Amino acid sequence: MAEVHQGRELGGPISRLPLAHVARRLQDMRNMLLYKEVKEKIIQALSEGKWQAGDKLPVESDLADMYGVSKSTIRAAVGELVDANILVRKQGKGTFVATEKVSRNLYRFFHLVDASGKRHYPVRQLLSISREAATEKTIDALQLYRYSDRDVFSIHMLFKINGRAVGRSNPCVPVALFPGLDAKEFQPDDVSLYSLYHTMYNINVIRVEANVGVSSATPAVARELGVRPQAPLLRIERIAYTYQDVPVEYRTILLDTSEIQYRIEQGSSV
Amino acid sequence: MAEVHQGRELGGPISRLPLAHVARRLQDMRNMLLYKEVKEKIIQALSEGKWQAGDKLPVESDLADMYGVSKSTIRAAVGELVDANILVRKQGKGTFVATEKVSRNLYRFFHLVDASGKRHYPVRQLLSISREAATEKTIDALQLYRYSDRDVFSIHMLFKINGRAVGRSNPCVPVALFPGLDAKEFQPDDVSLYSLYHTMYNINVIRVEANVGVSSATPAVARELGVRPQAPLLRIERIAYTYQDVPVEYRTILLDTSEIQYRIEQGSSV
DNA sequence: CAGTGGTCTAGACCACCGA
DNA sequence: CGGTGGTCTAGACCACTGA
The missing domain is CATH 3.40.1410.10 (Chorismate lyase-like)
Structure with a gap:
């Protein structure tokens, strides 16, 4: 079986190395979930201005490649950023950096x-x-x-x-x-x-x-x-x-x- | 390729029919997500007393078989019930129906x-x-x-x-x-x-x-x-x-x- | 040690969007 | 129609539990 996902970095040269994953293995998941790490990295990129308010992010499969994780992991990371009103998903169009009016946070606790x-x-x-x-x-x-x-x-x-x-x-x-x-x-x-x-x-x-x-x-x-x-x-x-x-x-x-x-x-x- | 998951009910006799899934296909996902349906069914079972307070539920893979869905879908359904303080997960032990004591329900709203x-x-x-x-x-x-x-x-x-x-x-x-x-x-x-x-x-x-x-x-x-x-x-x-x-x-x-x-x-x- | 929940992958197929 | 997010599957491997 070549289905051993988590161990395949030992199996020989593979084009797309899941770097984040390897790193996580090495540090023995010191404290953070992989999708949380990805989330932090996306936040980092946002705060560095890599994507500005209103910008469209790469599609999820590209993000997955960029961060060396699966689409599901990207979705978990992006999902929390959407919950936090930092990103906005639009089906069929893409994922965007939130603008002010988009987040209808209004009176959430009042x-x-x-x-x-x-x-x-x-x-x-x-x-x-x-x-x-x-x-x-x-x-x-x-x-x-x-x-x-x-x-x-x-x-x-x-x-x-x-x-x-x-x-x-x-x-x-x-x-x-x-x-x-x-x-x-x-x-x-x-x-x-x-x-x-x-x-x-x-x-x-x-x-x-x-x-x-x-x-x-x-x-x-x-x-x-x-x-x-x-x-x-x-x-x-x-x-x-x-x-x-x-x-x-x-x-x-x-x-x-x-x-x-x-x-x-x-x-x-x- | 026998990897066509979603269409395999056309391929011939298969032992474990994903009934919930087939049903969902048939009704063209009228309104509800599959994991929400499963969640409703679990709630239904709970309100019928199938599992009483403190009882241990079947393990997730068995639940997956019971409801004809994948473990991920079960986890989504159970996860929302855990968020709602209806179920309690204990790693290495199992999933349980919440008790007043476990969920710290006492004076939960007061x-x-x-x-x-x-x-x-x-x-x-x-x-x-x-x-x-x-x-x-x-x-x-x-x-x-x-x-x-x-x-x-x-x-x-x-x-x-x-x-x-x-x-x-x-x-x-x-x-x-x-x-x-x-x-x-x-x-x-x-x-x-x-x-x-x-x-x-x-x-x-x-x-x-x-x-x-x-x-x-x-x-x-x-x-x-x-x-x-x-x-x-x-x-x-x-x-x-x-x-x-x-x-x-x-x-x-x-x-x-x-x-x-x-x-x-x-x-x-x- | 076996059993359980916890995380992640790769990939299939869907619904929706706009050209 | 192609591109995108949305959902789900099957299965791998992990960490934790308790006998």
Whole structure:
């Protein structure tokens, strides 16, 4: 039988050497899956600008040859990049580097519904953004000891539905991860900050942890939301993480839930 | 070449007919992926009790033979069930039907933390259980039109941490799905109602939808929780679903979040 | 050691796209 | 029609488990 795939580098001269595979054998799969290695290499090539936003990648069989792996392995690697909104597959056309609008990440972790259960998509209004020293709590949440620069950009924004303010949010992100963020233009039609993080800084939020409680409105917040001072508000304190559990954003959301409610879905449908 | 896999049912008598595959060819893949079909069939077998909680499933190659597909397809199907916490894979041992304990289902959808982020596991205290006619809202949430008997069992219980009541819950379940529930003994050491649903009725909650807002305490609730009347409470209205999006429980949770907060985790770590 | 899940390969055939 | 991504197969070899 010449069917011994995994040992055939010993069998004699073969034109297409599965280099990645050989390397993996040699290092005894120290830590990473082959398709993960390929994924990292593709990310590397992307960050080096080998393929720019909107560009078409080589077809999958060519990618397989380029990286010395099978098409299935390429598909696993590319598949995760598609899940991460970094690449986009188009059947019959090819695989492309994602552009901003393509990733409809919008409100993946933030859903609002009214009493009837109907989903609402608030528009956000940027009030301010400034560079600040982080508070104790923020240092802890964002693990700022990772960086030499421990300042954060502190953003204030409002959520509005039908012109009425229903909530406000105060995201803080490490300056070290988002250099120059305060100088970027915030497009009012950007659907969410997370899509901005992705398109401008290639940082993907893949997971969030949130603590939910009740707060009463301070005078300033009451003015912003048009409620009476001391009015009870839903308070959501949320940490957003990217790969390898690196926290990238800490935000406090305050919601007036008299007309809308915060929606959570957990578990997967079968 | 005898390598034409997909057409070999035309080649003559073959011992192992890939029935699922042939069927799929015949119906021209009307809508579903093969591995999704297999997944559905496994779910069907599970809901019929073919494999009970904790049971070991046949090895993957046997499953492949049973369903007339390849091991890769079985792995795709089983993999999604593992992701959904329905099955558990153990390398070198086998694949098993998830138990509450293994899947850490207890409080899977209900986490409480204090200000320092420390997790707390409240004890629950049953106040009452009674058979009632469902309200409009409950009929809607539980889709009671599915059943001829549209009554529900309405349960009242308290959550306590260190002896102090921090919340109360009012689960309602269809009498049609949980016959005789009011006569069952509720062990105070049952970790959650969901484990009871699972062990006594073989009903697995795999997904929840929740709407979160703020309410003020009615006099009765204020007495239960030891807060002043009108005190703001976190209100969680939650529908729990089993397989095939069948709702099995509708509950309203009221929490005093002055000392604890409701914890949500979404997305998966990579 | 045998049995099991975990990873990967090579290649077949499909559905879809646009010229 | 050719090119592309999408799905599936058969089988090899690996790492892990427990007797």
